[in-house]
Amino acid sequence: MRPLAAGIAALFAALAWAEPASVIRATELKKDPATDAPTVAPLAEDARVEALERKGGWTRVRTDGGAEGWVKMLALRYGGAGESKQGDSGIGQVLNVARTGASGAQTTTGVRGLDAEQLAKARPNPAELKRMEGYAATKDAAAGFAASAALAPRQVAYPKEGG
Amino acid sequence: MRRLALLLLAIALLPAPAGAQFRLDINRLIDSARDIGRASGETDEKQEIQIGREMAATLLGAAPLVANDAMQRYVNSVGRWLASQTERPDLPWSFGVLEAPQLNAFAAPGGFIFVTRGLVERMRSESELAGVLAHEIAHVLQKHHLKAIQKSAQVGLATNVLALAMQDQNSAARDKLIAFGREMYARGLDRSDELEADRLGMVIAARAGYDPWGLPAVLQTLQAMNPQDSGLALMFKTHPAPAERLGALEKAAAPLEPYSAQPQLAERFEKNVRP
Numbered sequence: 001m002r003p004l005a006a007g008i009a010a011l012f013a014a015l016a017w018a019e020p021a022s023v024i025r026a027t028e029l030k031k032d033p034a035t036d037a038p039t040v041a042p043l044a045e046d047a048r049v050e051a052l053e054r055k056g057g058w059t060r061v062r063t064d065g066g067a068e069g070w071v072k073m074l075a076l077r078y079g080g081a082g083e084s085k086q087g088d089s090g091i092g093q094v095l096n097v098a099r100t101g102a103s104g105a106q107t108t109t110g111v112r113g114l115d116a117e118q119l120a121k122a123r124p125n126p127a128e129l130k131r132m133e134g135y136a137a138t139k140d141a142a143a144g145f146a147a148s149a150a151l152a153p154r155q156v157a158y159p160k161e162g163g
Numbered sequence: 164m165r166r167l168a169l170l171l172l173a174i175a176l177l178p179a180p181a182g183a184q185f186r187l188d189i190n191r192l193i194d195s196a197r198d199i200g201r202a203s204g205e206t207d208e209k210q211e212i213q214i215g216r217e218m219a220a221t222l223l224g225a226a227p228l229v230a231n232d233a234m235q236r237y238v239n240s241v242g243r244w245l246a247s248q249t250e251r252p253d254l255p256w257s258f259g260v261l262e263a264p265q266l267n268a269f270a271a272p273g274g275f276i277f278v279t280r281g282l283v284e285r286m287r288s289e290s291e292l293a294g295v296l297a298h299e300i301a302h303v304l305q306k307h308h309l310k311a312i313q314k315s316a317q318v319g320l321a322t323n324v325l326a327l328a329m330q331d332q333n334s335a336a337r338d339k340l341i342a343f344g345r346e347m348y349a350r351g352l353d354r355s356d357e358l359e360a361d362r363l364g365m366v367i368a369a370r371a372g373y374d375p376w377g378l379p380a381v382l383q384t385l386q387a388m389n390p391q392d393s394g395l396a397l398m399f400k401t402h403p404a405p406a407e408r409l410g411a412l413e414k415a416a417a418p419l420e421p422y423s424a425q426p427q428l429a430e431r432f433e434k435n436v437r438p
Contacts, residue, residue, distance in 0.1 A: 017287075019387065033423065056423025057376045057416060073376060074413050077406060078387030113263030114226040114279060115397055119349050122225035124341060129220040132228060132275075135235040136257040142243035149289075149428055151372035153248055156422070158366050159415040 021051045021061070021076045029069035033058030040069040051076060208273075211309065212255060215273030217337070218308070218344040222269055222277055226261040229280050234260055237435035241289060242276055242296045248370035249304055258296065265394045266385065269348060270299040272308050281394055283436055285384050289428035292436075293371060294378025298364035305363070307356040311347055351401025361408055362415040369422040377427065379416070382409050 026045045030037040033055045041063070043049075049061035049071070059073040137145070146153075228235060235258075242258035254274035266282040276299045278292070286292055302308065351357075361378060369375040386405035388395060402408070 056374050113265050116349050118225045122221050124220035125224040126220050128223040128227050132259040133257050135239045137239040137243040142240050145240040146244045154370050156366050156369045159362050
């Protein structure tokens with residue numbers, strides 16, 4: 001029961017989030033995630049919304065007035081117009097516990113991770129590369145992995161330059 | 164033979180006159196994928212993979228792999244399935260999650276792809292992971308890093324370094340290659356190469372059966388963060404701003420509308436990266 005509940009909670013967290021956003025140009029709030037769906041309401045440029053869920057290129061939003069519907073995800077920017085985004089993940093300050101090397105032994109070190117300074121000092125670690133190559137999947141195994149989630153290959157052309 | 168190698172190395176370290184020779188070699192490497200039937204094609208690809216292994220090992224020297232076998236295998240399954248849908252399905256593709264709290268992703272020539280733990284933790288679904296991996300796969304397909312080496316050769320990086328570095332594992336030339344790799348990852352690729360990788364990345368995700376908007380979803384996550392966040396410093400230094408990348412994707416994304424309902428696989432992602 002507990003893993004199931006945790007799974008549902010995780011799924012819920014993944015699908016349903018509410019984040020303040022604004023539309024970058026005048027657009028339409030659609031009843032369904034499709035261009036030909038009926039329009040619920042027009043949205044003016046810079047209109048504030050709460051983003052609730054995404055489906056493909058569409059995001060379900062709630063307007064300040066309480067109307068709900070779908071807008072093109074690429075018409076949204078987060079954090080609102082002219083509003084400064086605060087906060088920091090605290091990466092600069094934290095000492096991380098890292099498991100390093102082929103032994104997988106846990107060592108507490110002042111690992112800063114991958115910033116410009118770490119990169120400048122980096123020396124090749126061939127043992128770790130061997131480990132990485134050991135995780136590689138074969139083409140057949142990857143195809144089986146895809147099929148198990150009903151991922152079907154499609155023929156899709158690349159866009160033209162700049163398109 | 165040894166004296167010949169030393170002589171070649173000496174020539175290699177002369178910046179200007181030997182530059183033309185180097186450009187020829189690199190051009191051959193870049194062209195080889197388009198010319199699969201050619202006898203030398205295979206050798207050129209081998210060399211590309213070896214250059215990539217040096218660069219991948221260097222990145223792993225900056226940050227090791229996350230010690231989570233299940234997560235590493237999962238990311239390799241997603242990545243290998245994506246790569247199988249491309250024009251270079253038979254490279255020795257391998258993928259790794261780096262133990263780093265920063266948000267970033269990298270590629271090295273020949274099919275070595277990295278994503279940081281910090282970026283994976285901000286993702287919400289397998290389609291978002293697929294979008295980021297597909298962007299990096301596109302850099303390998305288009306040989307963006309080899310082109311960056313070629314460009315540096317024009318401004319004086321040693322010539323023929325690559326061939327020599329491959330012959331002699333302890334050569335000064337090999338050190339040069341490693342130094343170049345570090346510099347390239349700190350400086351980033353051309354802006355136009357990043358935008359191209361975004362466009363191709365969405366298509367590769369669609370080909371693999373995923374919701375193609377996973378990559379723009381990750382870009383929106385980055386766009387929503389404080390741009391001064393220390394975890395974004397290197398990523399923002401080496402890539403166009405997320406808002407610019409999102410704007411540039413609008414035209415390329417429009418024809419992908421028919422694939423909008425393809426799965427995001429949030430549940431499988433959660434199970435494999437947050438057990």
